[in-house]
Amino acid sequence: MVNILANPARFLRLAGAVLPWCWAAAAVTGGVGLWLAVFVSPADYQQGDSVRIMYIHVPAAWMALAAYTLVAVFSAVALVWKHPLAHIVAGAAVPLGAGFTAICLVTGMLWGKTSWGTWWVWDARLTSVLVLFFLYLGLIALRGAFDDAERGNRAAALLALVGFVNIPIIKFSVDWWATLHQPASVLRIGGPAIHPSMLWPLLTMAVAFMAYFAALLILSVRAEIAGRKLQALLVAAGRNEPAADGLQGEAR
């Protein structure tokens, strides 16, 4: 499975075939999900309409965790089997995951202000998600911090594996420490503790976020591969022109 997809040309063909379906799924489920969330689902009896923040906040949080898990898996694959494509996928997923984490934090603060009366507390869940956000930023910075791109890739892959200890901490933080953030109410033993009228819009939005993430990931992997091809072509072109050789050497 890994070896089949490791060939960039084959990956690009497959990605090109999958991409329109991702966009279509994101548009349809996103449209339906937003309609359900804003117009169909009931307002909460305590929180009123502010409960609708959940339909953005929770899928964004799930995607933040899922994206990091994906980064960690691809980093492990890249370190063990040394597939360049795995580094590219991990590198492409990091900014997307950072974006979802930022959405999760911002909507969480807005929701916290309306229902808890505070923007921020140093609660275990909030803190661990903030740590996740900084891990994403660290991965972006570390990848770009070396003159040798390959070293940056390897260092970032290693940091991604180290940072993976944070993922179970985020997931179980609400069970281990009974602080302000509520415990899990969808993925829990004994079934969802949330009424179907709110659960279905939530799951629809989760599918939309997932499809949107997949589409963006494919786009940015394609852009990265195209960029590398361009780089290789430029280097090859520079080598064929003796006059430009000295300039090229100095520029690099």
Place this chain on the structure above:
Amino acid sequence: MLAKCAAHWIATGVPLIAAAPVLGVMLNLPVPGYGAVLGALALGTPALTLIGAIGAALTLGARRGGVLISLLVLPLYIPILIFGVAAVDAAIAGTDAGASLTALAGFLLAALALAPFAAAAALRQASR
């Protein structure tokens, strides 16, 4: 790796622990807090050193490595800071500081078991 970390801790962590009671007096720390301060520092500072070792190994030879290492390592320090503060708070309030100290000890043991390997792997890939 472990020896390097131990040396670093003796140079930074141990003086801090030794200075803590004096600083406590200067900052008017209530008497029940001293034991918790010493315990939290004794458990927390080696964990900080071990986590920092991973960051140092990863940023070896990086551009602006000094800024980068703080971005990488400071977020990972937050839980240790929180539990250390929680232990001292609990001791001052007269409740049990044991829970937070146990959590700190857990972080230390996990860091002791995992961080040397991570730092060694980072060094290996850096020297390749």
